[in-house]
Amino acid sequence: CQHKTALSSRRVAAAVVSARTYADFTTEATFEIKKCDIHKLDEAPATQVVMTREEGLQYYRTMQTIRRMELKADQLYKQKIIRGFCHLYDGQEACAVGIEAGINLTDHLITAYRAHGYTYTRGGTVKEIMAELTGRRGGIAKGKGGSMHMYTKHFYGGNGIVGAQVPLGAGVALACKYLGNNELCVSLYGDGAANQGQIFETYNMAALWKLPAIFICENNRYGMGTSVERAAASTDYYKRGDFIPGLRVDGMDVLCVREATKFAADHCRSGKGPMLMELQTYRYHGHSMSDPGVSYRTREEIQEVRGKSDPISMLKDRMLSNNMASIEELKEIDVAVRKEIEDAAQFATTDPEPPLEELCNHIFYNNPALEVRGTNPWTKLKSVS
Amino acid sequence: MRPTQKMNLFQSVTSALDNTLASDPTAVIFGEDVAFGGVFRCTVGLRDKYGKDRVFNTPLCEQGIVGFGIGAAVAGATAIAEIQFADYIYPAFDQIVNEAAKYRYRSGNLFDCGNLTIRAPWGCVGHGSLYHSQSPEAFFAHCPGIKVVIPRSPVQAKGLLLACIADQNPCIFFEPKILYRAAVEQVPVEPYTIPLSQAEILQEGSDVTLVAWGTQIHVMREVANMAQEKLGVSCELIDLQTILPWDTETVCKSVVKTGRLLISHEAPITGGFAAEISSTVQEECFLNLEAPISRVCGYDTPFPHIFEPFYIPDKWKCFEAIKKMINY
Numbered sequence: 243c244q245h246k247t248a249l250s251s252r253r254v255a256a257a258v259v260s261a262r263t264y265a266d267f268t269t270e271a272t273f274e275i276k277k278c279d280i281h282k283l284d285e286a287p288a289t290q291v292v293m294t295r296e297e298g299l300q301y302y303r304t305m306q307t308i309r310r311m312e313l314k315a316d317q318l319y320k321q322k323i324i325r326g327f328c329h330l331y332d333g334q335e336a337c338a339v340g341i342e343a344g345i346n347l348t349d350h351l352i353t354a355y356r357a358h359g360y361t362y363t364r365g366g367t368v369k370e371i372m373a374e375l376t377g378r379r380g381g382i383a384k385g386k387g388g389s390m391h392m393y394t395k396h397f398y399g400g401n402g403i404v405g406a407q408v409p410l411g412a413g414v415a416l417a418c419k420y421l422g423n424n425e426l427c428v429s430l431y432g433d434g435a436a437n438q439g440q441i442f443e444t445y446n447m448a449a450l451w452k453l454p455a456i457f458i459c460e461n462n463r464y465g466m467g468t469s470v471e472r473a474a475a476s477t478d479y480y481k482r483g484d485f486i487p488g489l490r491v492d493g494m495d496v497l498c499v500r501e502a503t504k505f506a507a508d509h510c511r512s513g514k515g516p517m518l519m520e521l522q523t524y525r526y527h528g529h530s531m532s533d534p535g536v537s538y539r540t541r542e543e544i545q546e547v548r549g550k551s552d553p554i555s556m557l558k559d560r561m562l563s564n565n566m567a568s569i570e571e572l573k574e575i576d577v578a579v580r581k582e583i584e585d586a587a588q589f590a591t592t593d594p595e596p597p598l599e600e601l602c603n604h605i606f607y608n609n610p611a612l613e614v615r616g617t618n619p620w621t622k623l624k625s626v627s
Numbered sequence: 628m629r630p631t632q633k634m635n636l637f638q639s640v641t642s643a644l645d646n647t648l649a650s651d652p653t654a655v656i657f658g659e660d661v662a663f664g665g666v667f668r669c670t671v672g673l674r675d676k677y678g679k680d681r682v683f684n685t686p687l688c689e690q691g692i693v694g695f696g697i698g699a700a701v702a703g704a705t706a707i708a709e710i711q712f713a714d715y716i717y718p719a720f721d722q723i724v725n726e727a728a729k730y731r732y733r734s735g736n737l738f739d740c741g742n743l744t745i746r747a748p749w750g751c752v753g754h755g756s757l758y759h760s761q762s763p764e765a766f767f768a769h770c771p772g773i774k775v776v777i778p779r780s781p782v783q784a785k786g787l788l789l790a791c792i793a794d795q796n797p798c799i800f801f802e803p804k805i806l807y808r809a810a811v812e813q814v815p816v817e818p819y820t821i822p823l824s825q826a827e828i829l830q831e832g833s834d835v836t837l838v839a840w841g842t843q844i845h846v847m848r849e850v851a852n853m854a855q856e857k858l859g860v861s862c863e864l865i866d867l868q869t870i871l872p873w874d875t876e877t878v879c880k881s882v883v884k885t886g887r888l889l890i891s892h893e894a895p896i897t898g899g900f901a902a903e904i905s906s907t908v909q910e911e912c913f914l915n916l917e918a919p920i921s922r923v924c925g926y927d928t929p930f931p932h933i934f935e936p937f938y939i940p941d942k943w944k945c946f947e948a949i950k951k952m953i954n955y
Contacts, residue, residue, distance in 0.1 A: 326754040326932065377933035388756050388932040402758035403715065404687055437686035439718070465687055467660060473686045537663075601934045602926060614927050615896050617940045623926070 270294040271564040275498045281481045281488035281518075287505035291497050295566045298557065301343065301496050302567075303575050305335040305554050308359045310583045311368050312527075315358070315375055319531045323591055324375045328389045331359040333526040336553035337460055338363045340499025341428060345507055350418065352398040352411045353430035355390040356460075356525075360430075364397035368582055372590035380593040384600060405431060405438030408457065412444045415455035415516070426454035426510045428503075434465020436479050445483045445516070452515035456506045457483065459520045460493065466529040467538040480520035493521030494551040524551070599623065631813040636806045639781035639814045640669040640746070643788040644707065646818035648677045651705050653742075654792075656682045658692060658709025666711060667748055667807050693719035693745065697727050697797070700743035705792060710747040713801055714761045719745075727797040728772030741795035746788070749777065749801035750842050751893050751939055756932040762841075762894040762925075767799055768871045768903060774798040774823060775870040779844040781812040786821030787868060794823060803842040826874035828881070832863035835949055836881040838890045838904060840867045843940070847891060850945040857946075860953055870900055878904065879911045886917035887952045891940050896924035918955035921948040 272292050280286045312332040318324045331338070338359035341351070353360050361371050366382050374381030375389055382392050383400075392400040398414065401407040411429025418425040431441065436459050448455045459479040463470055470477045480488035487509070491502040499521060506517040524547045528535025535544070561567045602614040602623040612625040634642060647654045656670060662684045664671035674682040685692050689710055696708035710716045716723075723745070731739035751760040767775045774796050778784035784802065791798035829844070830851060839847045844866050851862035863881050867873055882888050888908055890901035901922040908920060923940040931938050 326756050327759065385933055386931065391757070391932075403717075434687040437688050437691075439688060439690050467663065468684060472684065595933055598934070598937060601931060601937055602928055605928050616926050617896070617923050617938075617944045 266565070267295055267567060268565050271566060273497055273560060275495055275501065276492045278498070278502055279480065279490035281478075281483075281490075282485070283487045283489070287489065287501040291501050293497060293560075295561075297343070298561045298566050299571075299575070301339050302554070302557055302561065302572065303579065304339045304363065305496065305557065306576060306579045307368060307582065308332070308335045308338065308362055309554060310579050311362065311371065311586075312358060314583050314587050315372070316527065316531070318372075318376070318587060318590070324389070325377075326388050327355070328375065328531045329356045329529065330527040330531070331356050331525070333547070333552075334460060334462060334493065334523045335359060336496040336499055337458075337493050337521050337523050340493075340496040341458065341503050343496070343500040344503025345426070345428060348396065349425050349507075350396045350398065350411075350414045350427040351430070352401070352407045352414065352427065354401055354404060354407055354432060354435060356432070357390065357392055357400045360397060361392040361394060361400065365394045366392065366397075368586040369589050372586045373593050376590040376593075377595060378590060378593035379596040379600075380589060385596040386600065405435040405440050407431065408435070408438075408441050409444045409447075411457075412448045412453055412455050415448065415453040416451065418454050419451075424511055426456060426507060428456045428458060430458045430460055432465060433459060433461040433463065433470050433477075433479060434468065434473060436482060437474060445486055445518075448516040449483075449486050452513060454510040454513075455516040456503070456510060457486070457516060457518045459518070460523055461520050462523050462525045464525075464529070464538060467533065469538065478520075480518055483516070483518035486516050486518045488518040488520065490520045490522065493523030494547075494553050494556065496553055496557055629815045629817055629819075631815050633811060634781050634814040635808050635811045636778075636781045636784050636802065637667050637669045637808070639785040639812075640788060640802060641671055641673070642814065642816065643785040643792075643818070644670060644673060645676070646789065647705065647707070647792050648673060648681060650818065653703060654681065654705040654707065655699065656707045656709070657685050657696070658746075659685060659687060659711045661709050665709065667802075667804065669709070669746070669802075669807075689715050689718040690722055693722040694726070696743050696745065697722060697730070697740045700740035700797070701730065701738055703742065705742045706744070707792065708743065708745045710745060712759055712804075713747040713749040713763050714758045716745075716747055716763060720766070723767065723773060723797070723799070724770045728770050730772075730797075732772060739795070740797050743797040744788075744791045744800060745798070746800045746802060748804035748807070750803045750805060751930070751935065752805045753935065755804075755930070756935075757929050760893075760930045760935070762801070762892065764801060764870045764892075765894055765898055765900045768900050770871075772797070773871065775801070776823060776868065777801045777803070777841040777870060778868065779803070779841055779866050780806070780810050781814045783821060783866075783868065785814055786819050787823070789818055790820040790823050793820060801841070805842055821868070824869045824872050824874055826868060826877040827866045828863060828877065829866055830862065830864040832861035832885065834860045834885055835862045835887040835889060835952060836878070836885045837862050837864045837945075838867055838878055838888065839864075839892065840870065843891050843893065846940070846942050847945065849942045850949065853942065853946050854949050858950065858953060860949060862949070867904075873904070875907055875911070879908060882908050882912045883915045886915050887921075888916075889921045889923065889945065889948050889952065891923040891945055893925050893939055895927045896922055897927050899924050918952040921952055923948050
């Protein structure tokens with residue numbers, strides 16, 4: 243009871259503090275961001291950018307949600323509640339959040355398997371994402387996809403085969419151009435995938451047909467365990483589109499990513515054709531949950547990035563030092579996020595698994611239902627679409 | 628008795644590769660992450676022992692890896708390419724089917740890439756889901772010009788891999804990933820080969836012929852025991868080992884004797900390799916058949932995420948099939 247009173251009085255105090263100083267917060271501030279390196283462009287994105295208090299809080303909350311969600315997934319994986327493959331996104335939050343801030347929800351996006359962050363920014367809920375990780379019926383793909391196969395409207399996944407998503411993204415961009423809806427498609431891939439042949443085929447098609455496609459290479463310095471120096475003849479990933487103009491962007495700074503994405507989006511929407519962006523970012527976890535992440539890089543390196551370039555800390559410092567929010571306010575957001583994640587994890591652990599009938603559903607789109615041959619001649623399941 | 632050492636499947640693969648690099652100065656091993664030892668530890672220690680120009684990493688480009696391997700093989704190197712998971716082999720499908728398989732034929736025996744061997748981890752592993760569990764042997768069985776081989780155990784793996792490397796045809800060697808650590812045997816340290824295109828009869832029987840390969844052999848062994856105990860049915864168990872070209876003689880001879888055939892594999896049933904075996908056997912042994920040939924395979928769905936235990940052709944499904952055949 244004593245505890246409760248203390249807690250509630252603290253909360254009251256916090257509320258009072260917030261209410262009192264709400265009017266004193268700066269509503270917007272200008273920030274100086276790093277200049278992007280450019281390739282086959284005459285000008286670069288702006289280096290003086292404005293961020294409002296609302297934007298800041300939203301970015302903060304979104305990045306914190308992704309961060310906590312990934313850490314929760316790590317925990318659940320170690321408890322064997324999530325099984326299979328799990329590729330975590332913590333450290334790279336500024337990329338997903340910054341990109342989404344530079345485009346509209348009606349634009350399209352496709353990425354590879356490190357997709358939990360994008361599933362969230364593209365409209366998925368934490369509950370659906372976590373239930374998909376645990377393979378339950380409440381999952382965003384009905385529990386049938388798992389970590390690597392999550393989708394939302396205008397988000398095409400969630401793809402396991404490295405590089406295969408990029409030509410797909412160009413196809414979506416073609417559809418946008420064809421339908422004349424002023425939408426574009428963002429196709430993401432990693433530094434490892436940048437060496438796949440189909441990426442170069444895609445560059446050619448996109449440039450030839452001036453597709454509204456933004457190709458983004460999330461360069462987190464390691465393709466699984468191979469550092470970029472050991473995998474690529476040229477590590478200037480933003481230049482590898484050759485005839486496609488490119489930008490190299492600080493992927494740990496959400497404002498940098500946002501400005502670059504806006505710049506690229508304007509370029510595409512004006513009919514000038516595709517654009518390539520390289521986001522220099524970092525992942526704290528290993529490639530997947532089966533990779534400790536320290537056999538090919540030092541713990542010191544990870545600590546250094548965490549200490550100096552963490553995207554959430556950077557945003558927090560910016561907001562606090564410009565009086566755009568108070569520590570209490572941000573702490574409240576942290577608490578709310580933690581609760582959301584806990585609830586989602588609870589749901590993901592208790593929701594039932596999909597029914598056996600789901601095994602054969604949606605193989606084809608068919609009418610009437612298809613009989614699926616099973617493991618022996620007399621077992622047939624119905625496939626419904 | 629030749630000296631043996633206790634090895635699991637990935638160690639037996641390492642041993643085979645070690646023997647090859649030692650005896651053949653033109654042998655090179657390449658693929659994604661092979662330098663540090665490979666994601667399944669199959670190439671541990673080889674780079675340190677034989678040098679970085681013989682064991683090296685490629686970038687992430689399967690089509691490039693196989694194409695490059697074909698070129699190296701044509702030029703005379705014993706090229707051993709690793710595809711990190713059989714699920715990723717499809718970008719290289721064109722290179723394998725259109726280039727590697729047809730090289731000798733189209734050049735009138737002037738050129739060939741017989742020195743090429745492609746290794747890939749294969750099959751379900753319990754949590755692999757759509758893209759880390761596939762068994763694509765049926766896709767390649769349809770391609771004359773290449774050989775497709777799948778071992779069931781460490782001793783088989785080493786012998787068959789060395790046979791593939793020695794064979795003057797491009798070979799694809801699928802390694803059951805679930806057995807990498809789980810299967811342990813006393814494996815001869817010195818090199819040895821097991822002949823390709825020869826099926827092995829593991830257990831003789833008189834009532835039902837069971838044909839399988841890779842991991843499924845172990846399931847079938849249990850099934851054979853169950854059939855003996857519970858039904859008094861004597862099963863003849865055959866490990867096909869080489870999928871292409873497959874040993875039709877051994878299988879047909881066995882079916883002539885028993886009159887019943889059960890083929891089982893993890894890959895989906897439609898167009899799976901069991902269909903080819905079934906078709907050939909009914910051609911050769913029609914009048915000897917006591918019951919329709921039974922196939923117990925995976926469902927015609929993508930390899931599922933959460934439904935794996937229902938999807939795989941486990942011993943109960945095979946046992947049911949035997950019961951039905953006996954009572955036909």
